[in-house]
Amino acid sequence: MVDQVFHFEQPLWFLGLLVILPVALWLMRSAARAARGPIHRYADPHLLPHLSGTRDLRTTERWGRFLRWALLWTLLLAAMAGPRWDSTDVRLFHPGNNLLVLLDISRSMLAQDVSPSRLGRARQELQDLIARDQQVRLGLIVFASTPHVLAPITEDIGSLLNTLPALSADLASSNLQGSSLTRALDRAESLLAGLPEDSARAILLISDGDFDEPGLTERVARLAEQGVRLHALGMGTTDGASVPAPQGGVIVDPADPGRQPVRSRLNEAQLEALVQAGGGLYRRADYRDADTDAILKAAAVSRLPPEASDTRTRIWNERYWLPVLLLVGLLLPRFRRLPRWQGARSQTRGGASA
Numbered sequence: 001m002v003d004q005v006f007h008f009e010q011p012l013w014f015l016g017l018l019v020i021l022p023v024a025l026w027l028m029r030s031a032a033r034a035a036r037g038p039i040h041r042y043a044d045p046h047l048l049p050h051l052s053g054t055r056d057l058r059t060t061e062r063w064g065r066f067l068r069w070a071l072l073w074t075l076l077l078a079a080m081a082g083p084r085w086d087s088t089d090v091r092l093f094h095p096g097n098n099l100l101v102l103l104d105i106s107r108s109m110l111a112q113d114v115s116p117s118r119l120g121r122a123r124q125e126l127q128d129l130i131a132r133d134q135q136v137r138l139g140l141i142v143f144a145s146t147p148h149v150l151a152p153i154t155e156d157i158g159s160l161l162n163t164l165p166a167l168s169a170d171l172a173s174s175n176l177q178g179s180s181l182t183r184a185l186d187r188a189e190s191l192l193a194g195l196p197e198d199s200a201r202a203i204l205l206i207s208d209g210d211f212d213e214p215g216l217t218e219r220v221a222r223l224a225e226q227g228v229r230l231h232a233l234g235m236g237t238t239d240g241a242s243v244p245a246p247q248g249g250v251i252v253d254p255a256d257p258g259r260q261p262v263r264s265r266l267n268e269a270q271l272e273a274l275v276q277a278g279g280g281l282y283r284r285a286d287y288r289d290a291d292t293d294a295i296l297k298a299a300a301v302s303r304l305p306p307e308a309s310d311t312r313t314r315i316w317n318e319r320y321w322l323p324v325l326l327l328v329g330l331l332l333p334r335f336r337r338l339p340r341w342q343g344a345r346s347q348t349r350g351g352a353s354a
Helices: 011-035 048-052 059-081 118-132 157-166 181-192 216-225 268-278 290-299 321-335 340-353
Strands: 083-094 097-104 137-143 147-154 200-207 228-234 282-284 307-318
Touching: 011 059, 059 083, 059 321, 097 118, 097 147, 097 181, 097 290, 118 137, 118 157, 118 200, 118 290, 137 157, 137 181, 147 157, 147 181, 181 200, 181 216, 181 228, 200 268, 200 290, 216 228, 216 268, 228 268, 228 290, 268 282, 282 290
Parallel strands: 097 137, 097 200, 200 228, 228 282
Antiparallel strands: 083 307, 137 147
């Protein structure tokens, strides 16, 4: 089905047309003020160009320039507003692979043993995962002491990308009580329970492994018995780093008489044990694509073919390039070569300087 309705995607850009009227009023006032300038007391208007070396623009020239500027400004706003017509409704297909990301945003994830921080690196890994994904439906839960669902399982890449700016240190600043992976797994299980049992259901844990909870491996093993596999991306280094404090400085150990800073290290043994119990794959995050590619490949193991859903999306044919072409066509004559007399004068000045 094709829809021919013409409209603008962002019509609020046309509010910029309100600028044209103030510019016109300013032009009228500046022209009137120039006509009453003090220099007009000493010479007639037709003699002023010979005395000053410049001349005032005629009224037709002044308003002609204004109209050209107004036209260019209108075309620019029209392009920004996004003219569009001709749309096609497309039925979405649900792949049989589902991956729910559990992102640790506890205080230890602010350690800077990797650049820019563990949380910043996790955000980049998540962005790479979304960009390279072609076969897996993704969801996102962030957790520290409590889990929060930022995006359910979906193939809407845009909604996932919109959540990434929220994954900052400000989001983690209130999570000072460590991580509760058990609560996050409970929340993930409830989200994955509504999916077909024959589909591939997996969890990706992005964390430094700083968990102090009993029974985690048993909890992961129970999920594996239900067909939910657990993969993990390790954030940080085994050398570790100090943990920034909310008020500045670093967090210190109150039980230590020397008040030494708390040093958080990547607990690979913990993460590998969880992955082994969950029948998944462990990778330490790095700046290459091999880690995310391996996770996506491990998650895309469903035996079900992609199935059509009742959900449809509308694909519009964008026409913003039409006003852009007109704008460029009007601007190109302004970049013509300098007149010969200007070029000769520039060469003369260069020779005199030499």
